Amino acid sequence: MSGTLRHPAPDEHKEALARLFDRSAPTYEKVGVSHFDALGRQLVAEARVREGERVLDVGCGTGAVLVPAARAVGPSGSVTGIDLSAGMVERSRAAIAEEGLGNARALVADAETAHWEPGPPVDGTFDAVLAGISMFFFPHPRAAAARYRRLLADGGRFAISWWGRQDERWNPVFAASAPYGGASSHRLPPDSPFRSVEDLHAMLSEEGFSSVDTVERTCVTRFRGPHQWWQWVWSTAGRQFWESVPEDAMADAVKAVEAELAGLRAPDGSLTSRNTVRFTVAEAAR
Numbered sequence: 001m002s003g004t005l006r007h008p009a010p011d012e013h014k015e016a017l018a019r020l021f022d023r024s025a026p027t028y029e030k031v032g033v034s035h036f037d038a039l040g041r042q043l044v045a046e047a048r049v050r051e052g053e054r055v056l057d058v059g060c061g062t063g064a065v066l067v068p069a070a071r072a073v074g075p076s077g078s079v080t081g082i083d084l085s086a087g088m089v090e091r092s093r094a095a096i097a098e099e100g101l102g103n104a105r106a107l108v109a110d111a112e113t114a115h116w117e118p119g120p121p122v123d124g125t126f127d128a129v130l131a132g133i134s135m136f137f138f139p140h141p142r143a144a145a146a147r148y149r150r151l152l153a154d155g156g157r158f159a160i161s162w163w164g165r166q167d168e169r170w171n172p173v174f175a176a177s178a179p180y181g182g183a184s185s186h187r188l189p190p191d192s193p194f195r196s197v198e199d200l201h202a203m204l205s206e207e208g209f210s211s212v213d214t215v216e217r218t219c220v221t222r223f224r225g226p227h228q229w230w231q232w233v234w235s236t237a238g239r240q241f242w243e244s245v246p247e248d249a250m251a252d253a254v255k256a257v258e259a260e261l262a263g264l265r266a267p268d269g270s271l272t273s274r275n276t277v278r279f280t281v282a283e284a285a286r
């Protein structure tokens with residue numbers, strides 16, 4: 001999509017994102033498609049979260065990372081999830097209650113400053129900071145990384161999941177919709193460290209992390225058919241694009257996309273996307 005569109009001011013950007021995720025929250029990971037929950041479990045495994053550890057989950061959403069992290073640390077550990085979207089925090093709290101996790105909590109707070117009251121976090125008190133599919137949304141990821149570096153104890157890990165290559169087979173679907181709308185929550189600013197693995201590693205090293213490593217995996221997401229794909233898009237940040245399509249253009253936009261989806265369907269009618277997901281883990285060694 002066009003790189004000429006303006007990037008909003010940071011506070012405006014955060015406020016808009018929080019409201020976007022508030023609108024996604026009721027159906028996020030609830031339309032019968034397993035996507036974020038599987039990625040959350042993988043991030044906890046990549047970060048080697050262990051019993052008794054104190055974990056901070058930034059951009060916790062509905063608890064895809066928080067819940068497996070709380071299980072991994074057990075009753076002697078603790079997990080604090082923070083998110084700017086009150087709707088998402090409500091979903092995380094519901095997941096915590098449903099799972100009976102007495103060692104986890106979710107708070108409304110900005111992940112970039114990672115500050116909350118009462119009981120603000122103290123430097124050097126977390127064993128792991130986890131950021132599942134969230135950090136590339138932050139306007140100031142470098143400042144956030146510096147903050148996490150201070151919050152981590154000696155030898156603590158900072159683990160991030162983020163997107164790599166998109167499934168090229170889906171390009172015609174996005175190309176078909178592009179002329180009808182403008183907004184995209186995934187547009188990266190020119191100086192974003194999430195433009196390449198090298199850029200992210202350089203930023204983390206400059207902010208004092210060591211042993212920085214990234215592994216790539218394939219994230220396979222399967223939809224029963226176009227109807228479920230549409231439900232899923234509206235349950236994610238991807239809805240932002242569709243909210244920007246003018247009402248009088250919506251029918252044409254949907255038709256253009258449906259035509260492309262038809263070509264992607266397997267003989268059983270299902271749709272599958274295979275995107276690269278990256279897991280970057282860095283250490284906070286003194």
Ligand SMILES: C[S@@+](CC[C@H](N)C(=O)[O-])C[C@H]1O[C@@H](n2cnc3c(N)ncnc32)[C@H](O)[C@@H]1O
Pocket residue numbers: 014017018021036037039040058059060061062063064065082083084085088109110111112131132133134137138237
């Ligand atoms: C794609 S969701 C991922 C949620 C969850 N970690 C998961 O793996 O499913 C991104 C989340 O980051 C949150 N987020 C984005 N910017 C944030 C910020 N500055 N502070 C706190 N949360 C933020 C959003 O509200 C949203 O819940």
